[in-house]
Amino acid sequence: MAEVESWAAGLAQVHARIAPRFARSEPRARVLAYVRGLLAPVERKNGWTLSERAGEGSPDGMQRLLAQADWDADAVRDDVRGYVIEHLGDPGGVLVVDETGFLKKGTKSAGVARQYSGTAGRIENCQIGVFLGYASTSGRTFLDRKLYLPKGWADDAPRRAKAGIPEEVGFATKPELAMRMIARAIEAGVPAGWVTGDEVYGQHSGLRRMLEERGMPYVLAVPVNQRVIAIRGGRIVEERADERARTLPAQAWRRISAGAGAKGPRLYHWARAAIRPLEPQGGYWLLVRRSLADPSDLAYYLCHGPAQTPLRELVRVAGARWAIEETFQSAKGQVGLDQYQVRRYDSWYRHITLAMLAHAFLTITPSSTSKGGPSPAPASSSR
Numbered sequence: 001m002a003e004v005e006s007w008a009a010g011l012a013q014v015h016a017r018i019a020p021r022f023a024r025s026e027p028r029a030r031v032l033a034y035v036r037g038l039l040a041p042v043e044r045k046n047g048w049t050l051s052e053r054a055g056e057g058s059p060d061g062m063q064r065l066l067a068q069a070d071w072d073a074d075a076v077r078d079d080v081r082g083y084v085i086e087h088l089g090d091p092g093g094v095l096v097v098d099e100t101g102f103l104k105k106g107t108k109s110a111g112v113a114r115q116y117s118g119t120a121g122r123i124e125n126c127q128i129g130v131f132l133g134y135a136s137t138s139g140r141t142f143l144d145r146k147l148y149l150p151k152g153w154a155d156d157a158p159r160r161a162k163a164g165i166p167e168e169v170g171f172a173t174k175p176e177l178a179m180r181m182i183a184r185a186i187e188a189g190v191p192a193g194w195v196t197g198d199e200v201y202g203q204h205s206g207l208r209r210m211l212e213e214r215g216m217p218y219v220l221a222v223p224v225n226q227r228v229i230a231i232r233g234g235r236i237v238e239e240r241a242d243e244r245a246r247t248l249p250a251q252a253w254r255r256i257s258a259g260a261g262a263k264g265p266r267l268y269h270w271a272r273a274a275i276r277p278l279e280p281q282g283g284y285w286l287l288v289r290r291s292l293a294d295p296s297d298l299a300y301y302l303c304h305g306p307a308q309t310p311l312r313e314l315v316r317v318a319g320a321r322w323a324i325e326e327t328f329q330s331a332k333g334q335v336g337l338d339q340y341q342v343r344r345y346d347s348w349y350r351h352i353t354l355a356m357l358a359h360a361f362l363t364i365t366p367s368s369t370s371k372g373g374p375s376p377a378p379a380s381s382s383r
Contacts, residue, residue: 010365011036014357018079027069030054030061031354038335038358045336066340066347073349080357081143081188087364089191090136094320097178097197098133099148100328101126102338110163110345113150119328129352130174132181134190135323139363142327142356143185146177147348164344175204182207186214194305194317199223202302217305219287219317226300228275228286236277241300244273245288253290256312258319266322267292270315272303283307287314331359 015032022028037050047059056062101117103126110127117126132144153159154171172180178201185192195218201207202220211218226241248271257265269290276284284304291297303314331337335358340351 007365011039011361014083014361017083018076018357021075021079022069022071024070026061027065027071030065030069031071034062034065035354035358035361038355039361045339046341063342066342066350067344071350073346073353076357077144077353078188080353080360081185081190083357083364084134084141084143084360085190088134088136088138088141090138091191091193093134093136093190093192093194094317094323095143095182095185095190095192095195096133096135096321096324097130097182097195097201098321098324098328099128099130099174099200100332100338101128102340108163109343110165110348111147111149111153113152115150127348128174130177130181131324131328132178132185133324133327134192135320140323140327141360141363142331143190144181145349145352145356146181147345148172148174148177164346166345169345173204175201175207179207179210182216183210183214186216193217194219194320196220196317196321198321202226208302208304212304217303217309217317219301219303219305219314221318221321222300222302224298224300226302228302229277230273230275230286231277241286241288242298244275244286245271245298245300248273248288254311255292256315258289258315259322261322266319269295270311272311272314275302281307283309285314287318289318327359330362331355334362335359 018031019028022031033054034050037053038045040053042049042053047062050062051059099118101119101124103117103120103124104112105125112125112127114123114125115128117124117128128148130146130148131142134141134143149165149169149171151171178197182195195211195216198221202222203226208218208220222241224240224242227238228241228244229236229238230244232247252271253269254271255267256270257267259266269292270287272285272287274284275286282304283306287301287303289299301318335355337352337355342348342351
């Protein structure tokens with residue numbers, strides 16, 4: 001009973017934080033019902049089930065909240081970010097960029113196309129959302145989101161108009177979307193010591209350059225053929241990441257955990273090599289991860305940070321990248337991140353933002369059944 005009361009009080013406080021974004025009382029009340037529904041332990045979280053949970057006879061009210069009501073999803077996103085940082089903020093926190101797929105049928109949902117989805121592991125008809133996550137010792141959740149708009153959509157004015165895509169929204173690559181979100185977080189004063197992401201983002205030189213110009217350290221995965229500049233035999237050379245890794249001596253490798261996994265510590269062998277020797281300040285490294293079971297299984301990262309950064313710190317940041325994959329999994333499984341039934345551009349942002357809020361609430365609110373991560377809402381908390 002005490003836990004249910006705690007959840008109810010916490011949710012009321014979260015609602016009070018975003019309530020000023022809703023000018024009218026009807027959507028202000030309905031958004032609370034919507035978030036309660038996302039937190040409820042039901043299998044599917046769509047317009048019908050959320051309406052039923054709220055005691056409404058049809059999904060019309062919930063659909064109006066996402067499609068027609070007067071409120072700014074970006075303003076609520078800023079509230080979510082403030083809520084997350086207030087409770088999870090840490091100067092050593094890591095900003096994590098990644099994308100996830102939302103499988104869809106048909107061709108009318110904004111940005112939908114046959115494109116590669118890491119969620120499915122193949123090309124599927126889907127939408128792609130690029131997200132900025134936040135990982136600290138206190139928890140992990142989302143700070144920001146962007147809907148990826150394929151080139152075919154960006155150049156198709158009639159199709160854009162039907163999906164409600166604003167004229168000012170043009171084509172941008174996934175790394176470019178990530179850059180905008182990272183810049184917004186930095187400008188908002190989000191406490192973070194590092195940025196990390198997978199190869200899609202690591203091989204983008206513009207993203208790395210932006211982080212360096214803003215003084216933001218990074219550990220970014222790159223492909224095996226990534227070119228690096230290093231010193232070999234007293235000469236400056238340009239070579240592939242795997243070629244540089246082959247020059248590392250046996251004593252350079254250390255067995256280090258990259259964080260806790262489902263089956264225990266994520267143990268690998270790690271080593272680093274100095275690169276970019278002509279840079280006037282700071283440290284630049286190629287970080288290499290090697291499987292304990294299969295020495296031929298290697299992964300590569302470009303790193304930049306304070307010159308005295310220890311190897312274990314680079315490994316910690318590299319391991320934080322898994323945080324966003326786990327966050328996608330819990331957000332889809334527990335708060336219906338991918339269970340929306342909307343087609344319009346603005347409606348996608350509204351649902352995703354409210355799902356981010358619900359996930360942040362689960363991460364932050366103490367539970368007797370969970371320590372440090374999301375847990376299902378008590379069944380009676382949706383009353």
